[in-house]
Amino acid sequence: MKITSKLPIYLAAAGLVTTSFAAPSVTRLNPPSALFTDGDAMPPFISRFVPGQRFDLQATIQADAGQTITSAIFKVGGVTVPGTVTVTSIGSDKFNVVLRAYSNAVAGVKTVTVEATQSNSLLATASGNFEIVGITTVGRKAKNIIYLIGDGMSLAHRTAARIVTNGITMGKANAALAMDKLPVTGILNTPSLNSIITDSAPGAACYSVGNKSNNGQEGVFPDDTTDKWDNPRVEHMGNYLARTQGKALGIVTTADVEDATPGSFSAHTQDRGAGTGIVDMYLDEGVANHNLRVLLGGGRKWFIPSGSAGSGRVNSTTAAGADAVLPAELATGWGVSAGALDPTRDLIAGFVSAGFTYAPDSTTLNGVSSATTKLLGLFNTGNMDVSLDKIAERRGGTSVGTVATFPDQPLLEEMTEKALQVLKNNTQGFVLMVEAASIDKQAHNMDTERFVHDTIEFDRSVQKCIDFQVANPDTLIIVTADHECAGVAIFGASLVTNTELVTRSTALGTDGVAGVVNGGTGTATDGQKTLRTGVAGIYDNAAFPIYTNNADGYPATMDPDRKMLIGYGGNGDRYEDWRQNPNPGVNPDVRDTAGDFFITGQAAGTGNSTAVHTAADIPLSAGGRGASLFTGTMDNTEVFFKAMQVLIGGAK
């Protein structure tokens, strides 16, 4: 396999010194495959689709200097694929060739070949493969599917929420979380197409399209053009099920609706940050082609015409936050709107014209009638405030974050309940994605109390879905994440009361200015004594932290006496040289004999997170129709195929 993979390199090297051997070459072939990249025709197959799911065939051709690529064809299984192949020069004698919206109805592993003809009649050809995953007709189909994604939520995040909201007595949880009650548990691997560490775009898009993509990309494969909108597409679950079964699509998030996870269920772009275009796609493609019926979250700034105070719409198709203008051949091939550079577009008015009810706050959301079939809710200009701050405001406390500006934001559980109410009106069923975005965002900030609180908010949303499933048994519930965030670890509990913690953390040193922790007394170990070893109770001393809940279901305080303590592994300060340690039984302090390899966290730096995503597997909990398929350890893309089996073929 390795020798085969290097053959093109040797040929290319020969071409450098002997021009008579010059020939155009294929430098990329989509869908991605190990056959094309490494000459490996064996499983696992990188790209997989369900029968009839549409995707683009694309290749990049390196022509000889001064030559052009005049035409190209794609073959699957040796048979030329009908349709238009568009050839576009992308500079440096490279050409992008693409055939849009291909699909294949027959299960099996397929070989895809591109043949591109150069202006001097020389041919460039290469092959890859993909798999069409068969659907078996068995048992009963699920009518509805609910994806609940706790962004960045892994086992420790769940455990922390359980300890806080339910508590533990004599070694046993006083009650299970709602997600704990789901009967089936799986473990997911999360790498993206280009890294062991995924970001939220491919980490979420895999559930909607069944395939890997590079970090930052939503519903596409990578290509070699700089255009954010022309990448080879893969059809979303919502789009597929809307056109084949008439299902509706709902997207609910506590983030800006432009953010990576919500965008990954409807948009197609190589840039998760292209907010103007992504939200335009919700209306232009989501509503028109994916039967998008519910969109709830933050991000109002993208929906307000440029020039109005508070608008974030960008007058560019290439900058960060870009608007979407699709190539004509793509729009034609997929039968979608080409979009327009329209920063002054009033997208709220556009949704209302399309029949949507608009809710700008929780009061309006609560008043949405049971007959409503289309609902847009935008509750903040950017990300919504987190549940800890929303609850504090509801309890009459101080308004922090943007709560004073948007004092009537719904909780995720309230948005979830309303989304279910609206989507239920679609008789053909629905696909609903509910994201608790700030589990991740607050874990990035190493803001323990806020990410735990949002995990509780998420779990209360899971309970709403379980309640719905009980009343509507043909519903499949999948609770998972897109990746782990921050290397969260519950390592103990505080040895002291909250009052004592306040005293210690605010005490000034002998200079009366600097805090004790900062060495104001002149003793560098003061912080170590007062707030580290003096507070961190481990093993037996951690005991069982006690939190209590108010009538609203949320913790009375996140600062009880002897509270739970959390550390962060992604990536904390420590002594490290990254190499195998020569001797066992030596801790990092001792290994640093030269005192010169203190690591302050690889992600440190202004503009970067202080804690980052990790490659750790993530848990999945499933319940309802077909949930039994989701047991075991699997790649994250498998979730899509199991879900489609249940939705299209059924399950026992």
Add this chain to the structure above:
Amino acid sequence: MLLKSFTFILPLAFFGFIGTIAWLNQGVKANSLSKEEPSKRQPSVVAAPVDQLDFTDYAPLKFEEIFVTPAGPKGLEYTAKANELKGKRVHMDGFMVKHFNDDPQLFMFTALPTSHNSVEYGLADSLPVSLVHVVMQVRPGDAPIWTPRRLTIAGTLELGSRQEMDGRVSHVRLLCDLVADSKTQTALELRKPLALQKDRRAMGAKTDFRLPQTNKPKDTSQLTQ
């Protein structure tokens, strides 16, 4: 040895080049920012210690006084006070957002300490709506560097949409005359040589000096392939 010399000299030459470009732009930007006579913009030192700034020529403005609160169902609305102070001298107390902008003239400014993970989230953010873009005059080879201190910024208030280089649409800008430590009211210099800003280089801030008269956002298509 020769190679080592080059590795030392080349970065210096690079920053010298950047500085030259910045210097060429400086005059234009300085002019565009100057709405008052330079002599009038100097801080008064009457009845104040020599190293303290005097903001009596600048009207106080709080972040919560910029937009009507709570927000309406669609866009935001400037307050009567903000509209009244538009184009006039104001001073505001707040904190630099912990971020880097490719535009070395700019930093974001908020009422409370805030960080923005621009690498991860881009423009989908949790920044307050009262976000102020502080526009500083270009100093060759320099850019603002984050400080945790509470700051007093004095300058001319500019309202209205403007596309910034990072794609973000700013609505409130403070064309900066003076920067002081809020606690001591003594002058602070926020700009430091790019050569000394390792973090800025490490996180990939490009430090693109804006061409005069253009607010065209930077093309980021090359960064996301």
